[in-house]
Amino acid sequence: MELERLREYAELLAKKGINVLPGEEVWINCGLDQVEFVRLVVEECYKAGAKKVRVDFSDNKISRLHYEHMSLKELCKVPEYTISEYKYMVKHLPSILHIVSDDPDAFKGIKQSILSKSSMKLRKKIKPYRDLIDGKYKWCIAAVPSKEWARIVFKGKEDDEAVELLWNAILSTSRVDGHAVENWEKHNRNLLDHCNKLNSLDLQYLEYKASNGTNFKVELIKGARWGGGAEYTDDKRIYNPNIPSEEVFTSPLAGSCEGIVYASKPLSYNGQLIEGFSVRFENGRAVEVKAKKNQKLLEQMIAMDEGAAQLGEVALVPYDSPIQNSGILFYETLFDENAACHLALGHGFKELLPNGASLTNEEAKELGLNDSMIHVDFMIGTKDLEIIGTSFDGKKTAIFKDGNWAI
Numbered sequence: 001m002e003l004e005r006l007r008e009y010a011e012l013l014a015k016k017g018i019n020v021l022p023g024e025e026v027w028i029n030c031g032l033d034q035v036e037f038v039r040l041v042v043e044e045c046y047k048a049g050a051k052k053v054r055v056d057f058s059d060n061k062i063s064r065l066h067y068e069h070m071s072l073k074e075l076c077k078v079p080e081y082t083i084s085e086y087k088y089m090v091k092h093l094p095s096i097l098h099i100v101s102d103d104p105d106a107f108k109g110i111k112q113s114i115l116s117k118s119s120m121k122l123r124k125k126i127k128p129y130r131d132l133i134d135g136k137y138k139w140c141i142a143a144v145p146s147k148e149w150a151r152i153v154f155k156g157k158e159d160d161e162a163v164e165l166l167w168n169a170i171l172s173t174s175r176v177d178g179h180a181v182e183n184w185e186k187h188n189r190n191l192l193d194h195c196n197k198l199n200s201l202d203l204q205y206l207e208y209k210a211s212n213g214t215n216f217k218v219e220l221i222k223g224a225r226w227g228g229g230a231e232y233t234d235d236k237r238i239y240n241p242n243i244p245s246e247e248v249f250t251s252p253l254a255g256s257c258e259g260i261v262y263a264s265k266p267l268s269y270n271g272q273l274i275e276g277f278s279v280r281f282e283n284g285r286a287v288e289v290k291a292k293k294n295q296k297l298l299e300q301m302i303a304m305d306e307g308a309a310q311l312g313e314v315a316l317v318p319y320d321s322p323i324q325n326s327g328i329l330f331y332e333t334l335f336d337e338n339a340a341c342h343l344a345l346g347h348g349f350k351e352l353l354p355n356g357a358s359l360t361n362e363e364a365k366e367l368g369l370n371d372s373m374i375h376v377d378f379m380i381g382t383k384d385l386e387i388i389g390t391s392f393d394g395k396k397t398a399i400f401k402d403g404n405w406a407i
Contacts, residue, residue: 001167009171010040012180012243014048016230017140018095019239022049025094031101032059033146038099054094060106060148060271067110067118075114076121086129095138095239103148104331107271115270116300123304123373131361135351138239141334143170152331173323173335174244184240191229194248194316197407198226201397205390206314208261208341210382216259216281218252218314221368222392223354226250234357246323246338249315251348254370255284257311261343265329265336265379266293273331274298279345279378285309286345302345307372313344319383319403333377340381341400346374 014020026045030038035057042053066075107115145166147159153169154162175183208216228248230238258281266275276292279302286309289298302309315337323330323339330336348369350356356364365371387400398406 001164001171005171005176006037007040007044008178008180009174009176010037010044012174012176012184013041013097013099013140013142014044015181016184016240017142017243018045018097018138019237020045020048020050020095021237023051024049025092026050026053027094027096028053028055028099029096030055030057030099030144031146032057034099034101034144037144041097041099060103063271064107064110067107067114072114072117075118078122078125083125083129086126089137090129090132093133093137096140098139098141100141100143100332100334101146101149102268102271102332103146104152104268104273105271106148108273110271112270112272112294112297112300115272116297116304119270120304120373127373135234135357138233138237140239140241140243142174142243143332143334145170149332153328169326169328169330170335173326173338175322184243188229188240191245191248194405194407195226195228198248198250198316198399201389201395201407202391202393203389203397204392206399207388207390208259208380208385210262210380210385212262212264212382213278214259214261214380214382214385216261217257218311219256220250220314221253221353224250224352227349227352231351234351242334242338244323244335244338246321247315247317247342249313249349251352251369252311252314253284253368254307254310254312254348254365256368257281257284261380263378263380264340264382266331267376267378268331268333269297269301269376272297277378284311301374301376304374305372307370308346308374310345310370310372311343312346312348312370312372312375313342313377315342315344315377316387316400316405317341317381318400318405319381319385336379337377340379341385341387342377342379342381344375344377346370346372346376 045053145163150162150166260280262278266273274294279286280288286302350364383403385403389397389399
């Protein structure tokens with residue numbers, strides 16, 4: 001990939017992703033295969049005024065060795081240095097950039113119970129600290145290709161060609177074309193326009209129907225706003241949490257949805273793919289899941305805690321989106337969730353509630369926000385998806401028709 005295009009992408013992540021401001025501390029989480037690109041990002045962060053940039057590398061193959069050789073008891077331990085790190089985050093609120101390049105099948109063959117139990121222990125331990133920084137720091141998730149990921153997306157291609165193709169797909173869907181920063185300023189305005197339209201409708205319910213069998217109704221929280229594109233910390237610092245992003249989203253009323261939804265794309269969860277699945281809801285909870293591949297993993301996911309079987313997000317994405325139009329199945333939620341409407345099981349977004357920044361977690365729950373240690377997006381959008389919204393005064397509005405915006 002051309003150096004100048006990579007530098008433009010690095011500049012985008014520093015300026016629009018985490019929006020580095022003078023004197024800030026930046027943390028970058030990334031894989032061992034990303035060193036050359038990460039150097040560019042570090043340079044752009046310093047050029048933007050960062051006082052300190054920390055890079056934390058990880059490797060799926062090493063993580064897999066841990067799962068294969070460590071005891072479950074040892075895997076479930078959360079060392080004191082991890083807790084100390086989260087305490088530091090609470091105190092200093094560094095801006096955090098996550099650069100993903102995961103192999104979607106990294107942990108294929110590892111016992112699902114080991115993945116679920118160790119993941120649950122870690123999330124339970126760190127959740128109190130994550131709650132304390134929620135809404136208070138800037139963060140962004142972006143991606144670069146790995147050979148393992150590229151082989152799955154572009155089956156049959158030689159590694160170098162597959163990586164190059166994946167680079168092109170990532171950069172084009174991230175609007176990196178020589179004018180990336182300007183493109184995202186315009187894109188953020190467009191997403192904000194959709195948010196404003198939805199907020200003006202004062203919706204109470206959304207009803208979904210598609211020919212694949214999806215037939216679903218969900219209730220929204222009175223006064224909760226729709227978000228999308230750029231977001232703000234509690235002290236009004238702007239950032240883009242996802243690059244790319246095509247979604248407009250809100251948090252629904254916990255415990256108030258009915259019906260069945262069919263996934264339109266695979267879900268990569270805990271390094272394994274869940275495919276061909278459906279989720280049926282009763283009284284606001286997922287009471288039945290079926291999957292052609294890795295059903296047990298899906299069952300374990302919704303049993304992680306009390307809120308894991310309830311919804312924390314509904315997101316609207318037009319079928320006619322750059323990612324969908326690329327014709328590429330990325331096997332990575334960051335991209336695939338922005339190709340289609342999706343839902344998320346797990347915790348909701350406190351910042352979307354009225355006066356969300358000042359609410360305690362208990363106050364947010366009283367307003368109807370779901371709470372959980374997980375937040376897992378899965379895609380349900382199709383070419384013929386229709387969504388009808390009903391306002392609190394009973395007025396019905398077509399929100400989506402034939403998979404795209406109708407408002």
